[in-house]
Amino acid sequence: MFNIFKLAIRNLRRYKRRTLLTSILITLGVVAVLLFISVSGSFKAMMVGQITDSMLGHLQIHKKGYLASIDSLPLDRNLKGSQLSKVKEILDSTSEVDAYSMRIRLGSMFSNFKETTNIRLNAVNPTQEIQTVPMLLDRIIKGRKEGLLAKGEILVPELIAKGMEVKIDDTIVLVATNKDGSVNGQPFVVRGILEGISGPGGRDGIIHIDDARSLLRTEGKEVSEIAIRLNDIEDMEQVYSSMTATLGPLKNKMDKPVFEIHTWQKLSPFFNIARMIDLMTLFIKVMLVAIVLVSIMNVMIMAVFERINEIGTIAAIGTVPNKILSLFIVEGFLLGLFGTLIGVIISLIIIGGMNVVQLSFDFGRQKGLLLAPTIQTGDVVTVAVIVILISVLASLQPAWKAARMDPITALRHV
Amino acid sequence: MSLIVAENLEKTYYAGEIVVKAIRGVDFTIEPASFAAFVGPSGSGKSTLLNMVGCLDPPTGGTLTVAEQDISLLNKKEAALFRGSTIGFIFQDFNLIPVLTVAENVEYPLLMVQNWPRQKRNQRVQDLLNAVGMIDQADKFPSQISGGQKQRVAVARALVTNAQLVLADEPTANLDRKTAHKIITLMKDMRDEFGTTFIFSTHDPRVVENAETIFTLEDGRLLQGSGGNHV
Numbered sequence: 001m002f003n004i005f006k007l008a009i010r011n012l013r014r015y016k017r018r019t020l021l022t023s024i025l026i027t028l029g030v031v032a033v034l035l036f037i038s039v040s041g042s043f044k045a046m047m048v049g050q051i052t053d054s055m056l057g058h059l060q061i062h063k064k065g066y067l068a069s070i071d072s073l074p075l076d077r078n079l080k081g082s083q084l085s086k087v088k089e090i091l092d093s094t095s096e097v098d099a100y101s102m103r104i105r106l107g108s109m110f111s112n113f114k115e116t117t118n119i120r121l122n123a124v125n126p127t128q129e130i131q132t133v134p135m136l137l138d139r140i141i142k143g144r145k146e147g148l149l150a151k152g153e154i155l156v157p158e159l160i161a162k163g164m165e166v167k168i169d170d171t172i173v174l175v176a177t178n179k180d181g182s183v184n185g186q187p188f189v190v191r192g193i194l195e196g197i198s199g200p201g202g203r204d205g206i207i208h209i210d211d212a213r214s215l216l217r218t219e220g221k222e223v224s225e226i227a228i229r230l231n232d233i234e235d236m237e238q239v240y241s242s243m244t245a246t247l248g249p250l251k252n253k254m255d256k257p258v259f260e261i262h263t264w265q266k267l268s269p270f271f272n273i274a275r276m277i278d279l280m281t282l283f284i285k286v287m288l289v290a291i292v293l294v295s296i297m298n299v300m301i302m303a304v305f306e307r308i309n310e311i312g313t314i315a316a317i318g319t320v321p322n323k324i325l326s327l328f329i330v331e332g333f334l335l336g337l338f339g340t341l342i343g344v345i346i347s348l349i350i351i352g353g354m355n356v357v358q359l360s361f362d363f364g365r366q367k368g369l370l371l372a373p374t375i376q377t378g379d380v381v382t383v384a385v386i387v388i389l390i391s392v393l394a395s396l397q398p399a400w401k402a403a404r405m406d407p408i409t410a411l412r413h414v
Numbered sequence: 415m416s417l418i419v420a421e422n423l424e425k426t427y428y429a430g431e432i433v434v435k436a437i438r439g440v441d442f443t444i445e446p447a448s449f450a451a452f453v454g455p456s457g458s459g460k461s462t463l464l465n466m467v468g469c470l471d472p473p474t475g476g477t478l479t480v481a482e483q484d485i486s487l488l489n490k491k492e493a494a495l496f497r498g499s500t501i502g503f504i505f506q507d508f509n510l511i512p513v514l515t516v517a518e519n520v521e522y523p524l525l526m527v528q529n530w531p532r533q534k535r536n537q538r539v540q541d542l543l544n545a546v547g548m549i550d551q552a553d554k555f556p557s558q559i560s561g562g563q564k565q566r567v568a569v570a571r572a573l574v575t576n577a578q579l580v581l582a583d584e585p586t587a588n589l590d591r592k593t594a595h596k597i598i599t600l601m602k603d604m605r606d607e608f609g610t611t612f613i614f615s616t617h618d619p620r621v622v623e624n625a626e627t628i629f630t631l632e633d634g635r636l637l638q639g640s641g642g643n644h645v
Contacts, residue, residue: 003525010513313509316470317571318498318527320491407470411505 004323008330011303012338018299023339025295026387029288030343031350033383036284038351038373040277043361046369047270048233050197054135056264057101057227058236061087061247064257066224067267073107073120073224075179080222083258087226090246096235099131102223104212109175110156110205112164119160120204121174123212126150132229136206143168143192148206153191155206161193168192174207178216186215236263285383289390292339296332296394303331304398311402312410321403328399329392336391340384351375417481417579417611418444418467424475425462425634436462438634439476444613444627446578449605451614451625458631460615461583467613468501468581469493481578498527502572502610504582504601508564510556510571516563517543517552520570528575542570545607546600562593566600573604582614586621598624 012019052058066077079087084102091100103124110119126148129136137145140155149155154174156166166172168190175185188207196203207215209223230239240263247259265271304311311324351373359371425437436459444450452460465471466478469485470493478485481500488496497503502523510519521539524530530538543549546566551559559567565585572580582601586594598621605612614621622628630637 007513007526014513309507309509310511313503313505313511314522314526315494316468316497316503317523318494318496318501318575320494320498320527322491323526408465411509 001326004326004330005334008327008334011307011327011331012334015303018302019335019338022295022299022335023342026292026336026339026391027343027346029291030340030383030387031347033284033288034344034347034375034380035350035373037281037379037383038347038375039354039371040281041375041379042371042373044274044277045374046372048264048274050135051268051270052133052229052233052264054133054139055197056267057132058230058233058264059228059240059243060262060264060267061226061228061243062224062260062262064260067260067262070105073105075106075216075224078104078222078224079226079259080220084221084223086250087247087259090243091226091228094239094242096230096232096239098229098231099128100226100228101125101128101132102209102221103129103225103227104209104216104218104222105204105224106176106212106216108215110160110164111173111175112166112170113173115164117160117164119157119174121207121212122204123207123209124148125209129206132227139195139197140192141195143190145192149191149208151208151210152187152189153208154188155192155194156190157194157203157205158196159203160205161190166190174215176215178218182217184215184217186211285386288383289386292336292387292390293394296335296391297397299335300328300332300395300398304328304402307402308405308410308413311405312407312413315405315407316411324405325399325403328402329395332391332395332399333388336388339391340387343387344380344384347375347380415482416443417446417448418442418613419479420467420476421478422476423463423466423473423478425459425466425471426474436634437466437473440631440634440636442629442636444611446611447605447609448611448613448627449602449625450612450627450629451616451622452629452631453615453617453622453625454631455617459634460631462634463629463631464581464583464613464615467579468503469497498523499575500578502575502577502580504565504568504572504580504585506584506587508556508561508568508588510564510567512556515553515555516548516559516567519556519567520574523571523575538574539570542574545573545604546570560593561589562596565589565593565597569597569600569604573608573610576608577610579611579613582612582616584616584618585614586616586618591620594618594620 063077063079091097101124103122106121106123108119108121110117130148137148141158154172170190171187172190173185173187175183177183194206230236240261243261247261248257250258252258315324354371354373360368361371420440420442423437423440427434427436452463454460462471466473467480469488472486483496511522514522517539520542521535524535524538540549543552546569548563548566548570551563556564586597589597601612602624604610614625616622
């Protein structure tokens with residue numbers, strides 16, 4: 001086999017320019033695919049991380065029907081009493097769960113004593129919330145970050161802070177209507193300004209859960225949602241399935257299901273963008289396959305055509321058809337391997353360079369997001385294997401033709 | 415025992431409705447260590463006959479035995495293996511592999527066809543290059559040597575596997591007179607040294623006058639009295 005490789009390398013070197021051009025084409029294809037995977041994958045991972053780690057968590061549990069009416073932030077579809085105890089019991093006993101945060105979501109009027117606007121609020125236990133969505137602190141663009149917030153304080157979303165000209169330590173008033181229809185108001189001190197991000201809850205203000213209970217005059221503990229953070233996001237589907245199996249069948253006195261469980265993918269529209277990115281990656285891979293297939297096939301057909309007389313000679317002196325087949329397949333394999341190796345090296349250098357240069361981009365209202373492209377070994381291996389496999393496949397037909405060639409006809413070829 | 419025995423040998427080609435009888439009932443025998451030539455005008459069937467003897471083209475009638483092997487019984491792979499072990503070829507255009515050096519060209523059948531061990535292989539290549547006077551050009555590529563030198567390399571390649579039979583199709587057609595003479599002399603020397611049978615297809619009188627047995631072909635038939643000793 002070594003001799004076949006040696007001969008194949010010599011033949012590739014014989015047609016230097018053609019070999020180089022084909023390799024460049026394959027290299028460019030590999031670079032394009034790896035860079036796309038790297039950049040789009042990093043963008044996706046960053047956005048998913050931001051969505052799950054600063055807002056949604058990996059999973060959420062609600063009372064059945066809450067999500068369908070989430071736009072109106074209903075207060076009559078909260079989890080309470082034994083329902084909460086059951087969820088807590090399951091969460092505490094699930095080893096994959098890192099942390100969870102009980103939240104009350106409510107709508108309110110926001111007044112700075114001069115103007116009033118409406119605001120969506122997320123009332124949280126600061127300790128639980130920081131553990132569940134640790135990147136939330138990074139979204140505080142003004143004000144103190146430590147401990148998130150205390151009772152009587154509010155984190156105001158950037159848009160409202162700008163529109164209402166609210167500053168740190170200003171006092172504002174929140175007025176909310178509870179589920180019985182009675183209205184209550186309560187003053188808050190602006191603790192910080194919260195950066196808005198794309199997606200549900202990305203432009204909500206944050207207050208302490210105890211303040212929400214006093215504002216809404218709720219009796220007993222009740223929450224709108226429970227956000228869950230897992231130790232490893234890779235376990236999400238498995239935990240989701242096991243929780244659905246455990247909580248899903250539980251019914252209330254009216255024999256109706258009590259809970260609904262959702263992954264972040266169901267909760268955020270970004271998941272569709274993520275899927276589109278995956279689809280585009282697939283499309284780019286298909287294009288790479290086409291490039292490799294056509295270029296290698298073209299080169300190998302030419303190689304066979306130009307060496308018909310040589311094929312006749314080696315066949316006449318006793319080279320068996322399988323060896324002739326191997327010779328041309330190995331040439332295609334080496335072309336693919338060479339192009340892929342150079343492509344991978346160039347891609348890794350560019351990816352490293354992009355990390356050094358620290359490219360930034362804007363996404364929606366978010367400005368200056370830093371792109372930190374990375375590439376998984378698995379992706380590199382997958383692309384390399386695809387390219388090399390296609391190179392071999394593309395060589396098969398010309399190689400087969402060479403191996404089946406009649407020596408006499410081949411020797412007569414001029 | 416004869417090296418080649420042909421009895422009522424026939425070769426017919428079909429091209430659509432056109433039937434071409436290239437060889438029509440030929441009988442001949444060739445003994446080991448012969449220096450024989452198939453001669454005749456273009457289209458007489460000498461190349462076809464040579465191709466059949468070389469197991470490149472199966473007969474369509476009669477029998478042809480080469481080194482005790484009925485070649486009509488061989489499939490494509492078996493024919494390739496038989497050629498690799500028994501027959502060497504010398505071509506009009508030399509047909510050296512351009513990406514291999516002189517030594518590698520000679521080594522090729524041992525490496526890619528017969529799979530000899532390295533040490534034995536190297537020794538055999540050295541011996542053959544010495545025998546054809548090309549040892550000092552061993553590392554050159556075919557593009558760096560003359561036509562006569564290429565044909566010497568081709569002779570070495572044909573003999574390197576200890577072939578019992580070497581078939582040469584117009585081996586001097588692309589050589590000048592002086593070089594052609596040297597090549598014919600070399601092949602004769604090789605026959606004497608290794609006992610190999612050389613068979614040519616040619617209409618080069620220089621080759622014909624050196625052949626010890628001449629088979630004259632015309633319209634696919636051997637002429638009467640053909641095959642006798644010439645010298």
